[in-house]
Amino acid sequence: MEPSHPQMLKAIYRRWRAKRMGHDMKDQYQPIYTWRETWPGEGHQDFSGFDGDQSFGRVELENAADLKPGMWKWNAAHLPWVRQEIMPRSGSEETSREACRRVEEHYEKLKAVHGR
Incomplete structure (x- = not known):
């Protein structure tokens, strides 16, 4: 099942925010x-x-x-x-x-x- 448009926007926002705050998403627990x-x-x-x-x-x-x-x-x-x-x-x-x-x-x- 593909993510919905709002889910994709949330994911993009989270990556942007993490990068802006100096966090690398790759370093976070998955x-x-x-x-x-x-x-x-x-x-x-x-x-x-x-x-x-x-x-x-x-x-x-x-x-x-x-x-x-x-x-x-x-x-x-x-x-x-x-x-x-x-x-x-x-x-x-x-x-x-x-x-x-x-x-x-x-x-x-x-x-x-x-x-x-």
């Missing part, structure tokens, strides 16, 4: 799973990670009313097959990519522990 808006069309900076149909975690930008405004909050979703939890299950990172990395690493550890 998510290995699919990430989708948690509330599509609502305009929230809130995304859920999926492995096929299985949601495994979420990242969202903290707003001014939260404890760490401007930080990206990450948390692992409850998975029905998990019998042994791994801590921490949540935290905060400076970028959305790093928050995605933390969720994906947590999910990979859970899969390894549970033989999946």
Whole structure:
């Protein structure tokens, strides 16, 4: 499925902004799973990670009313097959990519522990 025009514009804008701020997109973490808006069309900076149909975690930008405004909050979703939890299950990172990395690493550890 090809990205929509608005998605392409967002990607172009993100690359331009990262370059302007001195960040190289190649140096940023590249998510290995699919990430989708948690509330599509609502305009929230809130995304859920999926492995096929299985949601495994979420990242969202903290707003001014939260404890760490401007930080990206990450948390692992409850998975029905998990019998042994791994801590921490949540935290905060400076970028959305790093928050995605933390969720994906947590999910990979859970899969390894549970033989999946």
